Amino acid sequence: MPRVGLTTDRVVAAAADLADAAGLENVTVSALARHFGVKDASLYTHVRNLQDLRVRVALLAGGELTDEIAAAVAGRAGKDALAAFADAYRSYALRHPGRYAATQIRIDPALVADSPALRRTAEITHGMLRAYGLTEPDLTDAVRLLRSTFHGYCALEATGGFGAARDVRASWDKVVEALHAALTHWPAGQRAEPDR
Amino acid sequence: MPRVGLTTDRVVAAAADLADAAGLENVTVSALARHFGVKDASLYTHVRNLQDLRVRVALLAGGELTDEIAAAVAGRAGKDALAAFADAYRSYALRHPGRYAATQIRIDPALVADSPALRRTAEITHGMLRAYGLTEPDLTDAVRLLRSTFHGYCALEATGGFGAARDVRASWDKVVEALHAALTHWPAGQRAEPDR
């Protein structure tokens, strides 16, 4: 019987493709084994367990997403860069729903810390926001605003959360413009709540 | 052997509590059966299957969330209402992580349509946004912006996505203020993209 030639990378890549095609929750060791024409147990030489597999898919997706964003943003600035970032982000989430979902699983912070992709995204985002003249801690707050809105929009769109008739793409463009407005008119002041 | 006295409501309530305590993914028929001191099969008289159980938890959570938001927003307007809405939303997500997670599962659109809670949330949101002078389709776009940011923030916070040292609550207040700024300076114009 010839060997299939499994490696960790091939297994993870297949898992990522399966996630996009069938949903992250259907990425199972048995399904992957079936795909390779192999017994379940054989996969455990390449992957510690299911959790490990999912984390690897998440790291793969994070790297891909960062690359696409970096390419889209390169050479742009201000509102132009923001729109490019946003469109690249959403485009990836739409084309790779399973991979994108994987990026949202809880990952060991230590593992996140030494992931070059995540650091690079932070750099890109900060660089982009510099055009708006923000300084810490507003910079961090603005990063969190962008991440939240981008992620929230893609997550809601993916789960069919937007029921209204309004075109989802048109809303996205408007939302990105609204974010630009928020960054342009960034609220000043130290205390956020006047009362209380 | 006396009966435990199960009903659909009791099962769903227990499932919701378990979700908050152990995570939605650990809400399993067997775990619930153990909790009630009953065999797995016994639960299938009250709940069609696991999917059905999760949807019921989602609808329960949606109703609770709407109630809390409605109570918080009542009697307020403008920025005040926005902040109350936001804080009530995040507060619920933090206190009930499992229930909140359930609200994000994909649900039959027909079921969503005749859920009074969802319609009520839509009313509240629209009423709140009326203070900013928005009209359709900007109204829908603004609703999507708020939902996206609120959900994205809570989701990222729940999965430990915010690594920076900055206080998460302080960022939240700032993000809400930024949303207020975005609504106040809502971008005009029909076409969103100038180039292309």
Next chain:
DNA sequence: CATGAAACCTAGGAGCCCTAGGAAAGAGGG
């Protein structure tokens, strides 16, 4: 007290995750 509708049961199939230990393929050196 009888009866009918529930609640709850036993039994069992199928799928999944994962471990322990064994067999075989293929690479490398002699």
Next chain:
DNA sequence: CCCTCTTTCCTAGGGCTCCTAGGTTTCATG
């Protein structure tokens, strides 16, 4: 060309999960 050693893949099996089919027991109601 064969021998050895690493690595891949296997068999065997335990445990947990969801879910169905069909039987029994409890309890309210007439």
